[in-house]
Amino acid sequence: MDPEEQSEIEQLKISVLPAGVQDLVEAITTRLGKLDASHVYIHLDLDVLDPAEFMAVHEPVPFGLSVGQVTSAIRAAVAVRPLAGASICEFAPADASMASEEQPTVLRLLAALTSGSKD
Numbered sequence: 001m002d003p004e005e006q007s008e009i010e011q012l013k014i015s016v017l018p019a020g021v022q023d024l025v026e027a028i029t030t031r032l033g034k035l036d037a038s039h040v041y042i043h044l045d046l047d048v049l050d051p052a053e054f055m056a057v058h059e060p061v062p063f064g065l066s067v068g069q070v071t072s073a074i075r076a077a078v079a080v081r082p083l084a085g086a087s088i089c090e091f092a093p094a095d096a097s098m099a100s101e102e103q104p105t106v107l108r109l110l111a112a113l114t115s116g117s118k119d
Contacts, residue, residue, distance in 0.1 A: 017031065025076040028073050028080075038081070040082070040084060041086065044074070044086070044087070044088050046089065046091050047059060047060065047090045048070065049070065053066055053067050055102070056093035057090045057092055071112040078114075078116025083116055
């Protein structure tokens, strides 16, 4: 995280999972189950995805999460708490061809966000 992001996270008391969590779905459902919150807001920076699966970001970082891991985590979160809102950031295709190639992945992520309860 950037220092500015870390500062905001601490100030707003945003719940963050530690890096390297082995079972992301379990960690998310456990954490959400303990929070006194009626809904969840999901912020997704696409640069968490492994560049072997998704390259349309400003600064790809090797050995990121798979698309499957992220969609499973999102689906788990919105199954535990209804979605209040979401943001998807860092979509930065180099050209129209790359945007077209990566569009199915973005659509899978959007589908995961809308897969939960409609409360």
